[in-house]
Structure formats: structure tokens, C-alpha cells
Amino acid sequence: MHELAIAQSIVQLAEQNARENQAQEIEELELEIGSLAGVEIASLEFALQCAVKDTMLNNARIIRHDIRAEGRCGDCETRFFVDTLFSPCPRCGSYAVNILHGKELRIKSIIVK
Numbered sequence: 001m002h003e004l005a006i007a008q009s010i011v012q013l014a015e016q017n018a019r020e021n022q023a024q025e026i027e028e029l030e031l032e033i034g035s036l037a038g039v040e041i042a043s044l045e046f047a048l049q050c051a052v053k054d055t056m057l058n059n060a061r062i063i064r065h066d067i068r069a070e071g072r073c074g075d076c077e078t079r080f081f082v083d084t085l086f087s088p089c090p091r092c093g094s095y096a097v098n099i100l101h102g103k104e105l106r107i108k109s110i111i112v113k
């Protein structure tokens, strides 16, 4: 399962960060997940619940920020929300769309004890 691997690497990164800060436990973890990140949120949530067991994140509060993907048309500069990587510009129909954000999958912040 793709999401389990992602959850495990999130946990690893968070633990590594906590250790670098001489922390024993992670209190809160904030994640940013773009709508084009290619993960299924429900699966990731479930995978995270499994992945945090017996780690520094065991009792951590996990806050998820879902980011709706946005693109800008390379031809007419219109900014719009995109549902897929191949959405055309709603104004001029161009496919020369630059994705501004929405592909991110990252740890936004970690609060340690």
C-alpha cells in the first residue's frame, strides 16, 4: 500500500526531527497535503494510525491541511482551481497550465515535548 509507505516516511522524518531537538515525544504534527499529491486521504489517515504506534508520535495530535490545487494559465494568466494535472484553462481552453500548488505532501510543523 502506497499510503503506508508515505505514512512511515512521515513518521521517520518527524522522529528524526524530534531527536535532533532532544525531544522524547511529539505532541503535534501538522501536515500539508495537496489535492494533486496522489494520496488517498482516508487511506493515509488509516496508515498513519498504524504507523505511529510505539513511536514518538504515539500520542501526537495530527492536524491535516488539505490544499486545493491551483494553476495559472501560461497563455492568458488566469488563475483557477485544477482537479487534475491535465485540466485546461477555463477561460481560453489552453493546456499550458502551470501548477502553482497542490502537489505538496509535507510536514508543516512539529511540536515536541
Ligand SMILES: [Zn+2]
Binding pocket: 073, 074, 075, 076, 077, 078, 089, 090, 091, 092, 093, 094
Ligand atoms: Zn487561459
